[in-house]
Amino acid sequence: MELGTALLIVALLLVGATALGFVVRARNSRVARGCGADEHSLAVDGAEVTLVQLSSPVCSACVAMRRVFGEITAADPTVAHREIDVVDEAELAQRHSVYSTPTTLVLDAQGRVRSRIIGAVRPDAVHAAIDAARRELVSA
Numbered sequence: 001m002e003l004g005t006a007l008l009i010v011a012l013l014l015v016g017a018t019a020l021g022f023v024v025r026a027r028n029s030r031v032a033r034g035c036g037a038d039e040h041s042l043a044v045d046g047a048e049v050t051l052v053q054l055s056s057p058v059c060s061a062c063v064a065m066r067r068v069f070g071e072i073t074a075a076d077p078t079v080a081h082r083e084i085d086v087v088d089e090a091e092l093a094q095r096h097s098v099y100s101t102p103t104t105l106v107l108d109a110q111g112r113v114r115s116r117i118i119g120a121v122r123p124d125a126v127h128a129a130i131d132a133a134r135r136e137l138v139s140a
Contacts, residue, residue, distance in 0.1 A: 038110075038111050038112045038113060039052065039092075039105060039107055039111050039113060040110065040111030041111070042082060042084075042105070042107060042111060043107045043108075043109065043110065043111035044080035044082065046080075047078060047079060047080035047109065048078040048079065048108070048109050048133075048134060049078065049079045049080070049106060049107065049108060049109070049130050049133045049134060050079075050080045050081070050082060050106075050107040050111075051069050051072075051073075051079065051080070051081045051082070051104050051105075051106060051107075051126070051130075052082050052083075052084060052104065052105040052106075052107060053065060053066065053069060053081065053082065053083045053084070053102050053103075053104045054084055054086050054089075054092070054093055054096070054098050054101060054102060054103045054104065054105070055083055055084070055085060055086065055101050055102050056085065056086050056087060056101040057085065057087065059101045059102060061101070061102055061119060061120035062083075062101055062102040064120050065102045065104065065120050065121075066081075066083060068123050068126060069081040069104075069126070071123070072123065072126060072127070072130070076130075079130060086098060086101060096113075096116070100118065100119065102117075102119065102120065103116060103117070103118050103119075104116060104117040104118075104126075106129045106130065106132075106133050107133070108133045108134075108136065114129075114132060114133035114136055115129045115132060115133065117129055
């Protein structure tokens, strides 16, 4: 096999593997829309959006997300944050198919689950989920 042909094959394999990686990454989105049962009792009265963080005692990412949510709620009084231990509320975790922590349910003012955030994500992803919940509330 000639060197030029071998290099072309390697380049095509790299391009194909990269494209496949982008497809897999896009399908494994960290923010999912409209998930699970409504949780009217978990919505904080007076809040437009409630972030219900499902955590576990040994979760280091939960600490990071608690800090992110604290900053967001301090800056925006229309957003509330509640943290629930999945060990204490196993039925709630099961109802929402929580397989890893932190998992955060994004509730609108009526307690409808508008999306869920899986794992530790950047603040801009949280803001996008909050904005989407607000848009759905306005259009409903």
